[in-house]
Amino acid sequence: MNIRHFPMTREISLLVLVYLYVPVVVLVGYSFNANRTATVWSHASLDWYARILANPSIQSAAKNSLVLALCAATAATVIALLAALATARAFPSRDGVEAVLKMPLILPEIVVAVATLMLFVALGVQLGLGAMILAHTAFCIPFAYLPIRARIEGLNQGYGEAAQDLYANRFRSFRRVTLPLLWPGIMAGFTLAFVTSLDDFLTSFFLSGPGTTTLPVYIFSSIKAGITPEINAISTVMLVISVLLVSLSFFLGRLRR
Amino acid sequence: MTDSSAVSITAVSKSFGRGSAAVRVLEDVSVEIGQREFFTLLGPSGCGKTTLLRLIAGFETADQGRIAIEGQDVTQAPPFRRPVNTVFQNYALFPHLTVEQNVGFALVEQQMPAAQIRARVGESLEMVRMQSYARRRPAELSGGQQQRVALARALAPRPKVLLLDEPLSALDLKLRKEMQIELKLLQAEAGITFLFVTHDQEEALTLSDRVAVMQGGRILQMGAPREIYETPTHRFVADFIGDINLIEAEALPGNTIRLIGGAQITHPHQAHGRVTLAIRPERARIVALDASHLQARVVHTAYLGTALVHKLALADGSTFLLRQSDLDGAQPSLGSQIGLSLPADSLRVLVQ
Numbered sequence: 300m301n302i303r304h305f306p307m308t309r310e311i312s313l314l315v316l317v318y319l320y321v322p323v324v325v326l327v328g329y330s331f332n333a334n335r336t337a338t339v340w341s342h343a344s345l346d347w348y349a350r351i352l353a354n355p356s357i358q359s360a361a362k363n364s365l366v367l368a369l370c371a372a373t374a375a376t377v378i379a380l381l382a383a384l385a386t387a388r389a390f391p392s393r394d395g396v397e398a399v400l401k402m403p404l405i406l407p408e409i410v411v412a413v414a415t416l417m418l419f420v421a422l423g424v425q426l427g428l429g430a431m432i433l434a435h436t437a438f439c440i441p442f443a444y445l446p447i448r449a450r451i452e453g454l455n456q457g458y459g460e461a462a463q464d465l466y467a468n469r470f471r472s473f474r475r476v477t478l479p480l481l482w483p484g485i486m487a488g489f490t491l492a493f494v495t496s497l498d499d500f501l502t503s504f505f506l507s508g509p510g511t512t513t514l515p516v517y518i519f520s521s522i523k524a525g526i527t528p529e530i531n532a533i534s535t536v537m538l539v540i541s542v543l544l545v546s547l548s549f550f551l552g553r554l555r556r
Numbered sequence: 557m558t559d560s561s562a563v564s565i566t567a568v569s570k571s572f573g574r575g576s577a578a579v580r581v582l583e584d585v586s587v588e589i590g591q592r593e594f595f596t597l598l599g600p601s602g603c604g605k606t607t608l609l610r611l612i613a614g615f616e617t618a619d620q621g622r623i624a625i626e627g628q629d630v631t632q633a634p635p636f637r638r639p640v641n642t643v644f645q646n647y648a649l650f651p652h653l654t655v656e657q658n659v660g661f662a663l664v665e666q667q668m669p670a671a672q673i674r675a676r677v678g679e680s681l682e683m684v685r686m687q688s689y690a691r692r693r694p695a696e697l698s699g700g701q702q703q704r705v706a707l708a709r710a711l712a713p714r715p716k717v718l719l720l721d722e723p724l725s726a727l728d729l730k731l732r733k734e735m736q737i738e739l740k741l742l743q744a745e746a747g748i749t750f751l752f753v754t755h756d757q758e759e760a761l762t763l764s765d766r767v768a769v770m771q772g773g774r775i776l777q778m779g780a781p782r783e784i785y786e787t788p789t790h791r792f793v794a795d796f797i798g799d800i801n802l803i804e805a806e807a808l809p810g811n812t813i814r815l816i817g818g819a820q821i822t823h824p825h826q827a828h829g830r831v832t833l834a835i836r837p838e839r840a841r842i843v844a845l846d847a848s849h850l851q852a853r854v855v856h857t858a859y860l861g862t863a864l865v866h867k868l869a870l871a872d873g874s875t876f877l878l879r880q881s882d883l884d885g886a887q888p889s890l891g892s893q894i895g896l897s898l899p900a901d902s903l904r905v906l907v908q
Contacts, residue, residue, distance in 0.1 A: 465641065
């Protein structure tokens with residue numbers, strides 16, 4: 300049976316799309332609003348974008364967010380790559396190892412965030428960017444792991460043998476054949492991890508020290524002081540960065556194939 | 557073992573799996589392959605031919621026995637330290653590299669200077685007439701073209717032995733025939749030992765200097781194609797290679813064999829009691845009924861262009877194929893009873 304032949308498929312799809320994206324469209328729209336009250340439209344303006352660019356606390360929060368996402372995504376991708384290479388081979392406890400690797404996806408983040416905070420305090424780890432990088436790396440691993448694992452799964456086992464047959468030792472065969480072929484998966488994994496870290500509020504909120512606010516934490520604290528179109532503008536910038544990154548990695552992945 | 561052997565395999569055994577689940581894939585196999593020989597391992601799937609090839613390439617390690625290439629023991633050497641290259645069944649061309657990068661892959665590993673690599677890659681591509689595709693990616697090539705590139709890639713480092721794992725099986729019939737001729741020419745040009753694995757008996761006979769017929773992890777018979785075809789020593793070999801008629805008969809003392817229906821043929825043998833006689837369809841002759849060794853009824857006749865193949869039923873109900881190349885001669889009609897003569901020199905008495 301073809302799902303397209305169900306009645307009202309088109310109408311229901313449109314409704315779902317509206318439901319999903321109307322809030323985002325409204326938010327982006329009002330970021331170009333000149334009026335100080337976020338919900339009353341007067342006329343179009345780029346004023347708020349100019350203001351956030353000039354705001355030093357937003358600049359520092361943005362820098363923290365980017366440094367954090369870059370470090371956490373890089374570390375998570377390296378660990379995920381090694382894990383994916385290891386679990387590509389069959390061994391007795393493989394299913395268990397894979398389950399542990401994917402666990403952060405289903406654990407309630409609030410629990411992990413509180414637990415991490417308590418652990419860090421108990422160990423005397425100083426809260427701030429370093430602590431956040433450690434915690435972000437941990438929950439980014441499954442996001443980086445899944446695309447890399449999928450890529451390995453689809454890879455022909457014969458390429459490694461062919462490389463070794465052509466005088467490349469294990470390391471050379473990995474560098475010249477396996478790694479380039481995994482590259483689209485690695486890119487996708489890195490991007491997912493990066494976007495996940497960039498977007499994270501809970502863990503950052505608990506672990507941020509003085510002066511190490513990230514963008515989501517900054518947005519949260521400014522909302523308490525009242526909603527201004529400034530927040531719309533920051534959110535729009537974050538949205539654009541995320542969408543650009545994911546599209547970029549998607550198109551790079553297609554080019555590689 | 558002699559120094560003149562390109563590949564020397566001595567008493568090699570290999571099992572997969574452990575304990576009671578272990579499956580023996582190779583059983584005490586020994587082969588000597590000469591310099592510049594086109595040697596074929598022929599057998600049905602699961603006979604161990606591919607495992608033997610993979611042992612020589614180094615992708616598997618033998619449980620017992622010794623493998624030497626040009627006198628040098630490589631039994632425990634990893635694949636990248638063996639002077640052999642492989643043409644894989646699915647070609648395994650690196651999809652992220654161009655044709656010339658694929659062909660130059662091994663040369664880079666051997667740390668050949670760049671200028672020399674360029675020259676060697678050019679030569680190798682010229683050998684398989686793929687020079688104009690140097691900058692393409694494998695995905696942009698047809699199956700036959702990928703096959704040529706795989707050959708060029710494996711030949712570029714000038715290995716001592718080229719291993720070919722059913723390389724033609726993915727090609728359509730016409731292309732396969734063309735590639736067979738090219739392979740043969742290529743081998744003569746490159747002057748390299750070819751070790752070819754196939755399940756296609758016709759391919760094996762066409763290409764090879766020598767063929768080893770394998771079954772159940774053992775080599776049953778080894779020899780020149782003509783020898784294998786005309787004087788098979790095992791029932792399996794006779795049956796596997798080409799069409800053959802296998803007739804039950806009785807061996808009597810004094811080099812006499814009694815056929816169904818009572819006719820007797822004089823043929824030297826050491827057997828006693830029930831034996832199997834083998835005769836190729838093109839070797840039996842149609843003769844007058846009263847001068848015949850066997851009588852048969854014509855069940856079906858197929859016209860093959862260059863010959864007629866008659867399917868006959870013998871007195872005991874078994875089927876007998878008769879190939880008649882003389883199309884101008886008298887042709888037996890469907891349903892008629894004909895007499896067959898079995899020339900003694902075309903008959904083989906087989907062990908089971």
